[in-house]
Amino acid sequence: MPGHDSPHTLPAVELVRAYAARELSPVEVLAAVESVIEAREPVLNAFWHRDPAAAREAAVASEARWAAGAPVGALDGVPVTLKENLARRGVPMPAGSAGVEPVVPAHDAPVTARVVEAGGVVLGSTVMPDWGMLSSGVSSRHGTTRSPWNPAWTTGGSSSGAGAAAAGGYGPLHVGTDIGGSIRLPGSWLGLVALKPSAGRVPLDTPYLGRVAGPMTRTVTDAALLMREISRPDPRDWTALPPTELDWLGLDRDVAGLRVALHLDAGCGAAVDPAVADAVRRAATCLEQAGAVVEELGPFVEQELLDALDRFWRVRSWADYSRLPADAQHRVLPYIAEWARGGADVSGRDVLDAYHQVAVMQARTVAATLPYDLVLSPVSPAPAFAAEQPMPVPDPGVTMSHIGFTAPYNMSGQPAVSINAGFTGDGRPLGVQLAGRRFDDLGVLRAAAWYERHRPADAVPDWPDGAAIAGGTA
Structure with missing residues (x-):
């Protein structure tokens, strides 16, 4: 992307291509993303725990790997956020509540481990409301998380911080969790692609009835790229599906006859x-x-x-x-x-x-x-x-x-995915849900990718810029 002045807006797949072509570097991209975070975070309130020094160290290491032609994985150098209930070794997990004494995990969750193994640059942990039981960004510990489209509007929840980060331009890849709609509701209200995978598709270290982890991104291809990594097997999840090789990025399909x-x-x-x-x-x-x-x-x-x-x-x-x-x-x-x-x-x-x-x-x-x-x-x-x-x-x-x-x-x-399909008269995003048969995550993503390419022009998000966010207006 020679001359591209907004690397924080690029999809993950484009970042990886740009790294390979030496058009961008992970350090350059991280600096751009951190600049956006510094400008917008006082309004959006997406982060519980930020790691600028650790993220820079990871970006520098990634830059060296790309220079040597030896990226460690498919996410090498790509900025990623993780919801606060996805364990990161040594990072306290308060479950969004001021009443809880935060657990400090000794090990990374499976999702965290897969992201790090693939070279992702973890920016930090995003907020959630109390115990994840609200469909908003209201938390007794974190305060209120706000929509980048208009700070007067909810982000949805409980993956509130992940949604705000994705829509706000905090890099391309974000992981939320969902037990009743907590990935798709913020997805719908923020204009995102937000996938609730099949039960057991993404290994967890704390499986529970209905609970999944999944991607929240601006594009279907980025959601598929992230799924390819976080769905890799982990023996800690006794409810996980058997390891399966899926062509996650094979998204072309014709919907005729469906x-x-x-x-x-x-x-x-x-x-x-x-x-x-x-x-x-x-x-x-x-x-x-x-x-x-x-x-x-x-x-x-x-x-x-x-x-x-x-x-x-x-x-x-x-x-x-x-x-x-x-x-x-x-x-x-x-x-x-x-x-x-x-x-x-x-x-x-x-x-x-x-x-x-x-x-x-x-x-x-x-x-x-x-x-x-x-x-x-x-x-x-x-x-x-x-x-x-x-x-x-x-x-x-x-x-x-x-x-x-x-x-x-x-x-x-x-599996079920939210994708933007329009806006209200005052500019609020309107997502639709595409749900599939059990285990057909790829079919759902392929349908979403088709719709992403063919939806009306007025349903395509024109992502809010920093001036609107910082100014507190739509």
Whole structure:
């Protein structure tokens, strides 16, 4: 990229090409990214723990490897951020909460290890809200994380810092985690490509029902590149899928003949905003005009199942909250404390019933979507809300009404990606979700790559610049 004055905006695949051609150096790119971070971070608040000195050391080492023609891996010299709940040796993990005594891990998580082995330059750990149980950037420990599109808007959560970093130009590659929508919701509200992989596709050192780690990037190819590295096997995850060689960067496909379900009624949660529904329908038309067979899919999850999942999570968080000393409990975000209190008096029988209802959600989701190659739906029923608001619905007594389209795929283990498909009249990004059959991560990414190339011009993000962010305006 001779003469390119914005290396922080380049995709990872372009950076690697530029390094190989000696058009850019990892040290030069890191300096550009760090300059952006210094300018924007006081507003965005994406980082929990930054490592400028360690990142520079890694960039210098990468530059030497490229000069010798011996890059260590596919991410050599590329800036990367990792969500704070992905362990990095020696870096405290407070789970986004001021009430928690941070765990200091002795070992890197599998994701961290794969990134480092591939030569990625880790910029630091990005923030999350309390225990990852909010779909916003509000945290009792970190304060409020804000959207680069407009600091008055939420980033979504719980991968709030990762999303802000990706949309804000903090380098090309970012890893979030998702247990009910925490990768795709920020993806949708920030205009990103955000993949929730199949359950077990990316090894974890703390596997849990529905939990995955996945990429949050500006392009589909970068998401695929990152998946190729972080999906490599690690024996610590006893739930991981068998090692499989996938052609992650073989993204070309024709959508003609694909069976696509158009899913606009989740059967639970909040009603879909007309602007969101319109964006999804436009994406469906785009696919249909290219030869995909599109048909409507009715609801397959009812409110009772979503309530049961919410109840199960409340009990889990109440168990965490109730173990804290009284003074620590007072430091937990009040919204989270009140929400978790809804699990205080749930009986063992009711917890077991809730768990069984989760199994029903799993079975329903797989059965309803099995006839289709893809399911096209909203990510969230509504666009981004105010940054200071913990949840789309401010009442902690209400079930999480915004995850009716996302959580079923966490429970079923199916891959699902968010990709931008339009904007509201006031400029808020609108993502759509493409979900696939179990284990068909590559099929989902190929469909997203096709849509990325063929979506309407007014659906393509024109990423916010630093002046807008620093000035606190759209």
